Amino acid sequence: MRGFKIFSGSAHTLFSNELAKYLDISLSKATINRFSDGEINIQIGESVRGKDIFIIQPTCAPTNDNLMELLIMTDALKRSGTNSINAVIPYFGYARQDRKAAPRVPISAKLVANLIEQSGIHRVITMDLHAGQIQGFFDIPVDNLYGSIVFADYLRQKPFKNPIIASPDIGGVARARYFADRMGMDLVIVDKKREKANESEVMNIIGDVSGKDVILVDDMIDTAGTMCKAADVLKSRGANSVMALGTHPVLSGPASERIAKSSLDEVVVTNSIPLRLAHPKIKVLSVAPLFAEVIRRIYHNESVNSLFI
Numbered sequence: 001m002r003g004f005k006i007f008s009g010s011a012h013t014l015f016s017n018e019l020a021k022y023l024d025i026s027l028s029k030a031t032i033n034r035f036s037d038g039e040i041n042i043q044i045g046e047s048v049r050g051k052d053i054f055i056i057q058p059t060c061a062p063t064n065d066n067l068m069e070l071l072i073m074t075d076a077l078k079r080s081g082t083n084s085i086n087a088v089i090p091y092f093g094y095a096r097q098d099r100k101a102a103p104r105v106p107i108s109a110k111l112v113a114n115l116i117e118q119s120g121i122h123r124v125i126t127m128d129l130h131a132g133q134i135q136g137f138f139d140i141p142v143d144n145l146y147g148s149i150v151f152a153d154y155l156r157q158k159p160f161k162n163p164i165i166a167s168p169d170i171g172g173v174a175r176a177r178y179f180a181d182r183m184g185m186d187l188v189i190v191d192k193k194r195e196k197a198n199e200s201e202v203m204n205i206i207g208d209v210s211g212k213d214v215i216l217v218d219d220m221i222d223t224a225g226t227m228c229k230a231a232d233v234l235k236s237r238g239a240n241s242v243m244a245l246g247t248h249p250v251l252s253g254p255a256s257e258r259i260a261k262s263s264l265d266e267v268v269v270t271n272s273i274p275l276r277l278a279h280p281k282i283k284v285l286s287v288a289p290l291f292a293e294v295i296r297r298i299y300h301n302e303s304v305n306s307l308f309i
Helices: 013-022 063-078 108-119 132-137 148-155 170-183 225-236 255-261 288-299
Strands: 004-008 030-034 040-044 052-056 084-089 123-127 142-145 163-167 187-193 202-206 213-220 241-248 266-270 282-285
Touching: 004 013, 004 288, 013 052, 013 288, 030 063, 040 063, 052 063, 052 288, 063 084, 063 108, 084 288, 108 132, 123 288, 132 142, 142 288, 148 170, 148 213, 148 266, 148 282, 163 170, 170 187, 170 213, 187 225, 202 225, 213 225, 225 241, 225 255
Parallel strands: 004 052, 052 084, 084 123, 123 142, 163 187, 163 213, 213 241, 241 266, 266 282
Antiparallel strands: 030 040, 187 202
16 A cells, blocks of 8 residues: 655644544654744654655745745655655635736746746645636646535525625626526626726625625635625625625734624635634634545545535
């Protein structure tokens, strides 16, 4: 038997331990230290020769440290004679920089993809990429899992009378439509635009939300500005309730304060990254069982896509 082992970076050890528990194995040993100047030093604490390795490390804040930790651990494992190295990156940092949105700017998501490939990783397993085309930045297999599978199970338990899915902006329409089709619900769109420079954004609702329980769907919640403004407008247009679904709870800057003061009734996120700020409105769903099942299927050469059909 070839066997596989799971290693964890320091970005989200709670998630790593939960995932390992579902697979009924222990995390393999690795010592992660830093020199006084901040350099990362990693030593693998057990034999990995001929093994299939899965490294769990979301590249969340501090993004650069967590990314370098992943690359250095990969190098240590590659030099130890592993059979394959699979990077489990529940949250893929730099994914928002996926194109040239202005002159003389980088495509950082492509640069990160190059770094991951060159480090010696053979496969990437991630979830709800900000832009699906990032999979094409790699010349190795990329499994982009859908967080909607855990959201769907949660929503079916809610006593909604008249639910409807909403996209908080035009850019997220494809994601929201996929989720609406999966749930068998209708879709509305929040269209925001700035009429003139230095004027506040105007939000229009494409569709009727009067008397509806609105479910906003997005891949991440960062500063929560767009989500909270959208909730306020939806409530002003007659929505009974507004729930927000965001796979990755980045929640930076004033996010927690905005959520607390907003018209949002509930914010549902996953544990793809550590929750920085807890709040009564925020509900966290675990995706560790999903990633554990995907790891099991990959190791046994079984279909991953069948999970989402």
